Structures are given as C-alpha cells and as structure tokens.
Amino acid sequence: MKNVLGLRCIDCGKQVPAVAGTYTCPSCGKTGGIMDVEYDYKVINQLTSREQLAQSKDYSIFRYMPFLPIEPNSARPHLRVGWSPLYKPQGLGKSLGMSNLYVKDDGQNPTASLKDRASIIAVIKAVEEKAPTVAASSTGNAASSLAGSAAAMGIKSVIFVPSRAPQGKVAQLLIFGATVISVQGSYEDTFRLSAEAIERFGWYNRNAAINPYLVEGKKTVALEIAEQLNWEVPDWVILSVGDGCTIAGVWKGFKDLYNAGWIDRLPKIAGVQSTGCCPLVDAFVENRPWRPKEENTIADSIAVGVPRNPDKALNAVRESGGTMVGVSDEEILAAMRELGRTSGIFGEPAGVTGTAGLKVLVEKGVIGADEKVVSIVTGNGLKDVQNAIKAVGEPIKVEPSLKELLVKLEGKV
Amino acid sequence: MKNVLGLRCIDCGKQVPAVAGTYTCPSCGKTGGIMDVEYDYKVINQLTSREQLAQSKDYSIFRYMPFLPIEPNSARPHLRVGWSPLYKPQGLGKSLGMSNLYVKDDGQNPTASLKDRASIIAVIKAVEEKAPTVAASSTGNAASSLAGSAAAMGIKSVIFVPSRAPQGKVAQLLIFGATVISVQGSYEDTFRLSAEAIERFGWYNRNAAINPYLVEGKKTVALEIAEQLNWEVPDWVILSVGDGCTIAGVWKGFKDLYNAGWIDRLPKIAGVQSTGCCPLVDAFVENRPWRPKEENTIADSIAVGVPRNPDKALNAVRESGGTMVGVSDEEILAAMRELGRTSGIFGEPAGVTGTAGLKVLVEKGVIGADEKVVSIVTGNGLKDVQNAIKAVGEPIKVEPSLKELLVKLEGKV
Structure with a gap:
C-alpha cells in the first residue's frame, strides 16, 4: 500500500507503521478507535484525479481505490457496494x-445498509492477512453485511448474537452461510465470548470501532x-x-x-x-x-x-x-x-x-x-x-362494495 | 413520442395509434396483455447508439430513453430505478x-424488486395523461413499487389489498403515503372493487398485464x-x-x-x-x-x-x-x-x-x-x-463460556 504512510494515534499523535492488528496505540497504550490511517496525498494524486474519476466506469467504492488502505491487487468480492443514489x-x-x-x-x-462499506473492506483485509474466517458480535447491520461480504468473498464468517436476537435477523445471517452462535446471556456476555473466541481462533476481527480500516x-x-x-x-x-x-x-x-x-x-x-x-x-x-x-x-x-x-x-x-x-x-x-x-x-x-x-x-x-x-x-x-x-396508521377497511367505498373515501382522494 | 409507431395486437396483428388507455385491441376485441408497443428503429438509431451509451452517466433505466414509450421531456421521479448489478x-x-x-x-x-421498472413508467404515463392518482390492486411488489414511485413523483396512489394482506406489507404502503383500502373479502373481490373504483374515479390503471407500457x-x-x-x-x-x-x-x-x-x-x-x-x-x-x-x-x-x-x-x-x-x-x-x-x-x-x-x-x-x-x-x-x-436451520446455542463454545464448534469452523 504505497498510498498509506501509516497509522496515527489521534490521542498522542504518534505515527506507527500500518501493521496488521494494530488496534492499540503502541506508544501511549490507548485503545478503542484511536488509530487513524494516514495517506501520502502526493501518491494519491499520482494515481488518480477528479478528471480521471469522471471517466471511471466502476460505480462502487472501488472507484476510489487510491483513497483506500488495501493492496491494488487484493481479491475483492463481487458485491456492488457504494455509489448509492x-x-x-x-x-x-x-x-x-x-x-x-x-x-x-x-x-x-x-445488504441494505451503509455498513456494507466497512464490511467489504473487512473481508478484503482478512484475505490479505490470510485469515480464512471473519468474526463479529452484533445482531444488526454490521453482522448481516459482514456475513454477506464474506459469502461473496468465499470465506467463512462467525457471528455471535445474544439469545434475544430477533429470528428474522438470525435467519438473514444463516442465509448468508454464517456460523451463528446464539449466546444464552446478555449482549455484554456475547461480546466477551466473541472476544475470547476471536483471540483463541485467530479470526479476523470486524469491529469498526477498534479496526482503523473499517472507518x-x-x-x-x-x-x-x-x-x-x-x-x-x-x-x-x-x-x-x-x-x-x-x-x-x-x-x-x-x-x-x-x-x-x-x-x-x-x-x-x-x-x-x-x-x-x-x-x-x-x-x-x-x-x-x-x-x-x-x-x-x-x-x-x-x-x-x-x-x-x-x-x-x-x-x-x-x-x-x-x-x-x-x-x-x-x-x-x-x-x-x-x-x-x-x-x-x-x-x-x-x-x-x-x-x-x-x-x-x-x-x-x-x-x-x-x-x-x-x-x-x-x-x-x-x-x-x-x-x-x-x-403508520391503519388502512381504510371496506366491504367489497363500491357504494361503501365511495362513502369511506369521501374527501380522501 | 416520435420513436413510437403505435400499438400492435399480438393476436390479430393490427397496428393502431398509441392512444392513452388502449388496453383492448380495437380491431379483434381481444384484451388482457395483448397490445405491444412498436418502435421506429430508425428513429431510435438517430437518437442513440451503443457508442453514445458508453458515454452516458445516467445509470438508471432512463439511459435507454429512446427505447421507452415516454415523452422526452416528461417529468420523472428522482428514484434511481434500474442498472442493478x-x-x-x-x-x-x-x-x-x-x-x-x-x-x-x-x-x-x-423498493427492492424488479417491479420498480414498471411502476416508474406507470407514474410517468399517469402524469403525461394528467391523472393525479394511480391505482392498483395487489399486496406484493407491484403495490409497494407503485406507492414508492408515486410518492417520489408527488402524485397520489390508491392501493387495494385483501384483508388477509400481511401487516408488514400494508405498513410499507402506508409509509409511502398510499391510500390503502383493505377489502374485507377475497383477492377476487379486491380486484373487482378496484376495477370499479378505477373506472368510477378515472385513476391511472397500473396493471402490468393490460397496460402495454409497463412491459x-x-x-x-x-x-x-x-x-x-x-x-x-x-x-x-x-x-x-x-x-x-x-x-x-x-x-x-x-x-x-x-x-x-x-x-x-x-x-x-x-x-x-x-x-x-x-x-x-x-x-x-x-x-x-x-x-x-x-x-x-x-x-x-x-x-x-x-x-x-x-x-x-x-x-x-x-x-x-x-x-x-x-x-x-x-x-x-x-x-x-x-x-x-x-x-x-x-x-x-x-x-x-x-x-x-x-x-x-x-x-x-x-x-x-x-x-x-x-x-x-x-x-x-x-x-x-x-x-x-x-x-434456514437454527443457530448454535451456547452458554457464555469459551469451554462450551470450543466443544460445540468442533469441526464446524
């Protein structure tokens, strides 16, 4: 990634190399969404320009490749993420x-949310780092987008959900072939167990807050x-x-x-x-x-x-x-x-x-x-x-009779 | 529409002018999805070409305007319909x-289905024909896409649903501001009442089967x-x-x-x-x-x-x-x-x-x-x-314990 200079801690200001898994500042020790990707804007401007973009036919987030922290030749899932109207x-x-x-x-x-923009980066980084499995704990959009991107990329996903997770959302994850683990406990229990398992198995961690690439x-x-x-x-x-x-x-x-x-x-x-x-x-x-x-x-x-x-x-x-x-x-x-x-x-x-x-x-x-x-x-x-x-309210209920309909619709259409 | 020659009956072969509301063949009298729009391909080829399209930045169905039976200057809803991946x-x-x-x-x-391609034409034709309201009887994708396109176009929609219609689908219609009429009867009752009401009120009829423009x-x-x-x-x-x-x-x-x-x-x-x-x-x-x-x-x-x-x-x-x-x-x-x-x-x-x-x-x-x-x-x-x-099946249920998780996951990840 010659466009990337490194990661900078937004708290202490220290810049460090962009090494896989740097989620905590090695200088000040602060963690939790603290590292920011820094780019070499000269390199970006050598690679692309507003005029070049105007000719691009890639209507997805990858039209902005020089602005992204991924290797130019990395494998990418086929899903069309981005360029929403x-x-x-x-x-x-x-x-x-x-x-x-x-x-x-x-x-x-x-998968019908903005989270796809982050999840597709997660699976690309996972494959760059040779991790065959991505994991997350969530019941929401992050989970479904991760499962969808992983399926398209041909890698495995493991999603931890609390037992109260709605059946529909769990079904969506299962449709995407995720291994879904329903933790019989609170969300806090779920998150903790996922963290332990991610460390134990070496899965790629899709957590937008600590992983600087997802932002x-x-x-x-x-x-x-x-x-x-x-x-x-x-x-x-x-x-x-x-x-x-x-x-x-x-x-x-x-x-x-x-x-x-x-x-x-x-x-x-x-x-x-x-x-x-x-x-x-x-x-x-x-x-x-x-x-x-x-x-x-x-x-x-x-x-x-x-x-x-x-x-x-x-x-x-x-x-x-x-x-x-x-x-x-x-x-x-x-x-x-x-x-x-x-x-x-x-x-x-x-x-x-x-x-x-x-x-x-x-x-x-x-x-x-x-x-x-x-x-x-x-x-x-x-x-x-x-x-x-x-x-929303209720629909207008009518018997199957035009006469009744005319009465009920008066002043409404 | 100088690109449109007229409507041709696919049964008797008669060509007639493309006049609003021609849903039945005026020659043989046959009805029900029988009229087909005929184009002047010379005119189409004067208006566009494969090479010109390659330069187009309109990534919606309207990149194909010369192939569509709508006036070039007709008002269009803002929704991005088409150019799906x-x-x-x-x-x-x-x-x-x-x-x-x-x-x-x-x-x-x-609105998450192919039907948007037809519904957006329906509302454009409705406005061309100065009909302030479009109507349909359906509980499915045709209804939600019609309600969505009508909302974006700023015209009214009236949707007839049978009383058994699922609450969720009715909610989607109401979100789009449709007047939703829940008919206390079968789908057949619903369809009949909608037909009577469409005729009585002069609403624009969004019925893909009889309206040749929607195809x-x-x-x-x-x-x-x-x-x-x-x-x-x-x-x-x-x-x-x-x-x-x-x-x-x-x-x-x-x-x-x-x-x-x-x-x-x-x-x-x-x-x-x-x-x-x-x-x-x-x-x-x-x-x-x-x-x-x-x-x-x-x-x-x-x-x-x-x-x-x-x-x-x-x-x-x-x-x-x-x-x-x-x-x-x-x-x-x-x-x-x-x-x-x-x-x-x-x-x-x-x-x-x-x-x-x-x-x-x-x-x-x-x-x-x-x-x-x-x-x-x-x-x-x-x-x-x-x-x-x-x-799909069921997720894997575990207590919040790494030990139990390791047992349950054996051979699965």
Whole structure:
C-alpha cells in the first residue's frame, strides 16, 4: 500500500507503521478507535484525479481505490457496494422548508445498509492477512453485511448474537452461510465470548470501532457525496450516531479530499441520536467527557449506551464546527413517514434519525433554509418492518362494495 | 413520442395509434396483455447508439430513453430505478458446475424488486395523461413499487389489498403515503372493487398485464444485461414467471435490441414456476392452452393461478426456442440458501425461483455447463423474512463460556 504512510494515534499523535492488528496505540497504550490511517496525498494524486474519476466506469467504492488502505491487487468480492443514489427530493425539501436539500439513500447497498462499506473492506483485509474466517458480535447491520461480504468473498464468517436476537435477523445471517452462535446471556456476555473466541481462533476481527480500516470503508460515502455534487461541498452533512464510526468516517472522507486538494472547504457535520440513548449528544452539549447511558429507543442500530468510537465521533463534530442534537422516538417515526410520503424512501428508524434531527435544527435556525444540506439515510426500512407498523396508521377497511367505498373515501382522494 | 409507431395486437396483428388507455385491441376485441408497443428503429438509431451509451452517466433505466414509450421531456421521479448489478459469482458457478454464470440482482432497486421498472413508467404515463392518482390492486411488489414511485413523483396512489394482506406489507404502503383500502373479502373481490373504483374515479390503471407500457419498463432489465455483457448476448436468460409480464418484458427487450441492429442474435428464454402453481409451465410442457390452477406455493409473488399475461409469456419462451420448468418449494428454499451462502445475494422465494429452475435444467442437460447464462433475481429477501426463516436451520446455542463454545464448534469452523 504505497498510498498509506501509516497509522496515527489521534490521542498522542504518534505515527506507527500500518501493521496488521494494530488496534492499540503502541506508544501511549490507548485503545478503542484511536488509530487513524494516514495517506501520502502526493501518491494519491499520482494515481488518480477528479478528471480521471469522471471517466471511471466502476460505480462502487472501488472507484476510489487510491483513497483506500488495501493492496491494488487484493481479491475483492463481487458485491456492488457504494455509489448509492444522492437524491434532491423536492417534496421533502418543501415539507422542511429547505431549498437545497439532498438525501443520500445508503439503504441501497447489497445488504441494505451503509455498513456494507466497512464490511467489504473487512473481508478484503482478512484475505490479505490470510485469515480464512471473519468474526463479529452484533445482531444488526454490521453482522448481516459482514456475513454477506464474506459469502461473496468465499470465506467463512462467525457471528455471535445474544439469545434475544430477533429470528428474522438470525435467519438473514444463516442465509448468508454464517456460523451463528446464539449466546444464552446478555449482549455484554456475547461480546466477551466473541472476544475470547476471536483471540483463541485467530479470526479476523470486524469491529469498526477498534479496526482503523473499517472507518476508511465508511468514508467512501463522503467521497461519493462530494463527487455527486460535482465537488461542490455541502454546508452540512447530517446523520445518525451510535458507536460513532460512521460519522467519523464521513469526516475522514472530507478531510482526505481536502488534504489531497480535491475540495476547497469542509462541511459542518451534524450528529443525531435518540434522546432514549444519547451519550454523545449529552457530552457534546454539556462539553464534557461522555458517560454511559441506558439503551431505550426504537432505533436499535444506534442504541449504543457505551459507544466504542466516541473520540473520533466528537472530534468530527467539533473540528468541523458542527453540532449534535437528540430527537424523540416519535420524531424518528415521523421522519420515517415524512421520507416515505414525500420521497419514496423507506428508511429504518436509525436510518432516518438524521432526517429527524435536521427538522429540529432547521426549526431552531441552526441550519439555514437555503443552506446546502445532505441527509444520509443509513439503512433500509425493510430491515425493521415492526417499527414501520408503529409509524403508520391503519388502512381504510371496506366491504367489497363500491357504494361503501365511495362513502369511506369521501374527501380522501 | 416520435420513436413510437403505435400499438400492435399480438393476436390479430393490427397496428393502431398509441392512444392513452388502449388496453383492448380495437380491431379483434381481444384484451388482457395483448397490445405491444412498436418502435421506429430508425428513429431510435438517430437518437442513440451503443457508442453514445458508453458515454452516458445516467445509470438508471432512463439511459435507454429512446427505447421507452415516454415523452422526452416528461417529468420523472428522482428514484434511481434500474442498472442493478450483474454479478459473476464464482461460488455459485462452482456449486452448479457452470463456468459462465451471471446473476442479475434486481432486488437492488429502490423498493427492492424488479417491479420498480414498471411502476416508474406507470407514474410517468399517469402524469403525461394528467391523472393525479394511480391505482392498483395487489399486496406484493407491484403495490409497494407503485406507492414508492408515486410518492417520489408527488402524485397520489390508491392501493387495494385483501384483508388477509400481511401487516408488514400494508405498513410499507402506508409509509409511502398510499391510500390503502383493505377489502374485507377475497383477492377476487379486491380486484373487482378496484376495477370499479378505477373506472368510477378515472385513476391511472397500473396493471402490468393490460397496460402495454409497463412491459416496456420491465424490458430495461434485458437492455442492461446486454450492455453489461458488452453486447455479447447470453445463451440463456432464466427467471421466475407469475402473470408473465416480466418474462414478456425480457423478451421484448432483446427483440428491440435485435431489431435495432444492436445485437446479432437472441437468447433462449427459460421460465420457471413453482409446481404449487404452474399453469404456464403445464401449458408449455403439454403444448396446450393454459388452464387456471390452485395457488399453493411459498413464492407469493408468482402464486398466480390465473395469469394475466399468458400469451406474451408463452410467446417469449416459444419464439426464443426456450423452455419452462417447475420446481418444488423445497427447491426454492434450497436456492435461497445457495445464493446466500455462495454469493451474498438474498432473494425472496419468487426472486430465486429462476435459480432453482436453472439447477434442474443444468442437471437435465437442457442447459449446458459452459453456456453463458443470466439468472435474474427479481426481488429482495428482506421482503419476506418469514420464508427465510423456513429456509434456514437454527443457530448454535451456547452458554457464555469459551469451554462450551470450543466443544460445540468442533469441526464446524
């Protein structure tokens, strides 16, 4: 990887070689999402340019190969990850009173969430490092995307889930041929057992928070936004926050483009959590270190009381001059309806939490009605139909009679 | 539409002008998927070419505008429909003993099925014809795709569902802001009431079988396959069949390309149904007219005992020198597992029925191991998680103890 200079600790600033498995800073000893991939931007600019990209027919994250920490000739799964559509939905703009609003629908990925961007990097790195098996503990999008990418790559995946994991999500993992281990205990038990087993078996660890390469996959969403907007950087990018890896990836993407000289300014980054579980919003608003919180929200993909990438997440917001805000579950359900009704976009609760926060920030005047804003929808609503049912009302019930129908429809169509 | 010559009755051969609402042949009086859009291929070739397409950056069905029966300046919804990925999954090829196998994953569409290709045309035609409302009776992919496209277009949709429709599918329709009418009766009651209401209110009729324009949307899947294979036509295209509109669309797409001189031969088309509901397979195999059948299969999207586009479907198979085959529900569930495990593709039962049939036809020697084959997956498995649960087994249950895990995993990872 001649484009990669090394890994830098975001805490003590030390740069170390990009050696496999460097998840803890060898200098200061700090761990947990602390290492950042550093690039040689001169090399990147020798390998690619905005003009060359305009000729590229690779509409996936791999159009940005020189910005990725993988060997040029590494094997890659066939799945088409990335280049999700960036829409300018007039109906939603009107509804929020905004003239320059874009929605990036990242539910349009092979396993229907943004997490595919990280998981495909995980399996590529696993094969580079000759690990025949990747592992993770999760019931959510990280798990299904890892299992999907592993299947496409032809390697094994082992997924640890707590016994309470919904049957549907377990089925999706099994469809992808994962070895699924249902741990008869809490999520904490599950995570601990997975860590022990990963160490025991030497499986490749897909944990976006500690593995610095996965944030690099996630950053491609920012590269795409910039290119899809013809390199005119938006004023704001807004999205939901759980562990903090995705928001960190978005910020890293824009910073890499800026440092490579491809864009001339940086956007502000807004992070949104549910008020039912918002340790990072509280830390930001009260300007203090984060503290664990209860996990009490329908937005399960971001119900993270102990975020595993808090430093990079808070950095992204602070460095960018952005903001954070909490929204209620009711506001999240309203955003699901609003996106669906006005734009034909069906997001899961955590997927639309950014849009719910956007509404609040526009109403408060923090985000101006004419500012150029990109709201990222991070996951597809088909992943969580139960909550869609909560978001909507009942259909109109009629007997099979036109006469009755006419009465019931009066004023409605 | 200077590219459109008119509509031709596939039964009596009469050509008539392409006037809105021509769903019945004005000459012979036959109805039900009988009219076909005819193009002026000279005009198409003035407007576009293979070389021009290679420069196009519109990666949606609208890159093929000159092949579509819509006005060039008609308003279009923002949704990115089409240009779904065409994979060459090595694992699946190996598993089926095939060297030249491609999978077109049409579950990668905005509402997660191939039906988006037809529904987006429906809403464009509705607005061209100044109809403020589109309507359909369906609980499946046609309904959700119509509701999604209508929301993106900013027009109303009215969907009739039988009372037995699953809550999740109804929720998806309501999310897209559709007026959902739950008819307290059978599907037949529902269809009849919708027909009466469509006539009474003058809503635009989204019925792929009788509306000739919708097949034109579906045909874009064939145009994409040809272009993605660099205009080298496959030996076979194989897919599932319900009403018969999609297989008719695939054949129409290849014929249009052939008639325009863009490809030099035509593929054979193979249609697959579940043996639990296979009126068209029976008609083909026994070489007789089709007869209604019971609807007894898990593949709900193709559980059509009275197909509404039988003539065009059987024509596609016969004219192309193709074939039809029935597969059991067990074979469909096995195909779900096989596609997931080997390729990271999660299809719904009806979506993978083509792949199940491919396995049978290869085993029988009807399709050769080295022939170039494209298997179309028509819908995403997230639409029907209940059947995914049927397809897979149980996870491995362990107490949170590494010791127990080591015992249970022995020989498995």
